Amino acid sequence: MLRLHDTALGTIVPLELRDPGRLSMYVCGPTVSGEPHVGHGRFNVVWDVVCRYLTWSGLDVRFVSNVTDVEDKIIARAAAEGRSAEDVAAHYEKVWWDTMARLGVERPTESPHATAYIRDMVDLISELIERGHAYVGGDGVYFASESVEGYGLLALQPLESLRAGARVEVAEEAGKRSPIDFVLWKAAKPGEPSWESPWGPGRPGWHTECVVMSLDLLGDGFDLHGGGQDLAFPHHENERAQALGVGRPFARRWVHSGMVVADSGEKMSKSLGNTLSLLELLDAHDPRAFRLQVLQSHYRSPMTIGESSLAANERSIDRLDIFAREFAGARASDPDPAALERFRERMDDDLDTPNAVAGAFDLLRQARAATGQRGQALAAAVFVIFEDALGLALQDQVAGVPPEALAMAHARDEARAAKDWARADALRSELQAEGWIVEDGPDGTTIRK
RNA sequence: GGCGGCGUGGCCGAGUGGUUUAGGCAAGGGCCUGCAAAGCCCUGUACAGCGGUUCGAUUCCGCUCGCCGCCUCCA
Numbered sequence: 213m214l215r216l217h218d219t220a221l222g223t224i225v226p227l228e229l230r231d232p233g234r235l236s237m238y239v240c241g242p243t244v245s246g247e248p249h250v251g252h253g254r255f256n257v258v259w260d261v262v263c264r265y266l267t268w269s270g271l272d273v274r275f276v277s278n279v280t281d282v283e284d285k286i287i288a289r290a291a292a293e294g295r296s297a298e299d300v301a302a303h304y305e306k307v308w309w310d311t312m313a314r315l316g317v318e319r320p321t322e323s324p325h326a327t328a329y330i331r332d333m334v335d336l337i338s339e340l341i342e343r344g345h346a347y348v349g350g351d352g353v354y355f356a357s358e359s360v361e362g363y364g365l366l367a368l369q370p371l372e373s374l375r376a377g378a379r380v381e382v383a384e385e386a387g388k389r390s391p392i393d394f395v396l397w398k399a400a401k402p403g404e405p406s407w408e409s410p411w412g413p414g415r416p417g418w419h420t421e422c423v424v425m426s427l428d429l430l431g432d433g434f435d436l437h438g439g440g441q442d443l444a445f446p447h448h449e450n451e452r453a454q455a456l457g458v459g460r461p462f463a464r465r466w467v468h469s470g471m472v473v474a475d476s477g478e479k480m481s482k483s484l485g486n487t488l489s490l491l492e493l494l495d496a497h498d499p500r501a502f503r504l505q506v507l508q509s510h511y512r513s514p515m516t517i518g519e520s521s522l523a524a525n526e527r528s529i530d531r532l533d534i535f536a537r538e539f540a541g542a543r544a545s546d547p548d549p550a551a552l553e554r555f556r557e558r559m560d561d562d563l564d565t566p567n568a569v570a571g572a573f574d575l576l577r578q579a580r581a582a583t584g585q586r587g588q589a590l591a592a593a594v595f596v597i598f599e600d601a602l603g604l605a606l607q608d609q610v611a612g613v614p615p616e617a618l619a620m621a622h623a624r625d626e627a628r629a630a631k632d633w634a635r636a637d638a639l640r641s642e643l644q645a646e647g648w649i650v651e652d653g654p655d656g657t658t659i660r661k
Numbered sequence: 662g663g664c665g666g667c668g669u670g671g672c673c674g675a676g677u678g679g680u681u682u683a684g685g686c687a688a689g690g691g692c693c694u695g696c697a698a699a700g701c702c703c704u705g706u707a708c709a710g711c712g713g714u715u716c717g718a719u720u721c722c723g724c725u726c727g728c729c730g731c732c733u734c735c736a
Contacts (some may be wrong), residue, residue: 222665232728239736240736241736242736243734243735248736249736251675251735251736252736253736254736255736256736258736259736282693283734284734285734285735293684319680334681358666366663366729367664368665368731369663369664369665369731369732369734370664372663373662373663373664373732374663374732376663376732377662377663377664377731377732377733378732378733381684418734437667439736440735440736441730441731441736442730442731442735443733443734443736444730445731446731446732447735468736469736470730470734470736471729472736473729475732477732478729479729479730479735480735480736481734481735481736482734482735483734483735484735504685505673508673508674508675508684509673509674509675509683510674510675512666513667513674514666514667514729514730516673520672520673520686521672521673521686523686524672524685524686524687525673525685525686527685527686527687528685528686531685531699531700534699536698538699540702563710564675564676566674566683566684567675567676567683569684569686570674570675570683570684570685571683571684572684573684573685574683574684577700577717580700580701581701587675593685628695631695633695634697636663636695636696637695637696637697638699640696640698649698649699650697651697651698651699652694652697652698653698653699654701658699
C-alpha cells in the first residue's frame, strides 16, 4: 500500500482506505482567474501521478477536484476587462483544462463548481451559526476559529502563535471576535456577483466550497485530501475546522505537494509576480519533458524549472522514444514481475518517483542487454511503468514526416547501397539542414526531429 | 519573532552509519559505423563549515554560515 507523508501527523504513514479497494481523494483545484503557471503544472502532474499509480495498482479511484468560479480576482478581472465574472471564469476554465490535457493530466472523476454549491454552503454556514461556531460580523459571517478543538493542526502551530501572527487591524475593521477568525460569507458590494442568504446578498468565502463539495461527493471520512503546501494553512485548516464544527469526520490523510521555485530560489507565486507561464513553456518544449522533470524531483521538495532543465529532459525523452521504437513489439509481452515489484516498492515509499524513474532507466539498459523473451519482458515493464503508472507516453512512431524528406531518405539508402558516399553524405547534410536527425540502421535510413 | 524545511560531483536530483554504483543531462576515452547518428563499455574520487558521538559519518548529535516556506490571496 502507498505510504505518504501526512502533514497533520508529520510522518509517513500508509493510506487507510475507508472502503477496501476504493480510494476517495479530494484535491483543491484552480481558481479560474487567469492562465496557469508552472506551479500549477507541477501540482497537477503530481496528483495525476498519484491517481494513475493507484488506479494502476488496482484501486478504484474516485478523485474530486473543485473549480473555484467565484472569487475576488475573477471579479476584479471582469471589472477591469468590462465583461462578466461568469465569462472570465468560463474562459480561464477552458484554458485550464486544455493546458492540463497537453500535460497529459487526466480529468478528475468530478470537478464541481463553487457556484453550483452556493445553496449547500449557505446551509453549512447556517448550521455553523446554530452550533455556535460562526457569527455575523461587520461585513459578513465569520468562523470562530478558537471554538473548535485543535485549530492549528495543519499550521503545525499552537493557537497562541497563530493569534500572535494575525493582522489585528484588519480583524478589528471586519468586526472579528478573534484575529484568526475567517470569513464564511462576504456581503456583496454594489455590482458584485451575489446570491441571496439569511445574511443578505453576498458570496461564500473560499474555504467553505471545498468542505461542502468533498463531503457531498466523497462522503464523511474520505481517504485523502491533497493540495499545495501553501494551502495547508489557512485553507485546509479552515476546511477542517468547518467540518469539525458541524460534527462530520473529514479527511483521513492530509498530503501536500511542494512549490515550484524561481531561479532566485523564491517560491513562484501570483503575489510575487514571478510566475513562469505554463502555456509559453509548453509551446516551446515537449510537454513530456516537463512531466519528466516533475517525476525526477520528489513531490514534497521545492522544484526549480527552466529552459536548461527542460532542454536536458527533452534529450532524455528522445532516448525514451528511440527505445520505444526499438522495442515497440514488446508492448504485447508480459512485463517482468520483479521489475514491477521494485517499481512498486519505490513508489509506495512516499511516492519516490525520482528513484522509480531511475529504476526504469536501468531497466531500459537491461532490456537492451538481455536477449529474447527476457529483453521483451524488461522492455514491457519500461512501457508499463512510464505509460500506465506514470502517465508519460512514449512514441514508437515518428509522426509527421513529409514525403519529400522520406524520398530523400530512400535516395540516401540507394546511394549507400551503391557506395556513393559523396551523394549519401550530401543527402544527409540536406536533411540535417532541415532539422532532421539522420540515423542509419539495419533497415536503412530513418529520420526524426 | 514563532513554527517547519533545505544546503550532495559541471548542472538537475535520489539515497545511505562502513563493503559495489543512485538515475538523468553534459564532458572525456573506447567499441561499433564507409563517415556519422543511435547504442554499448569505461572515466569523474560529491556530500556547506566547525566540533562531538563512533572502530568508522555524507548519513546520528550540537553549533555556525547560507537559503527557503508558512504565520496574508496563492498549487
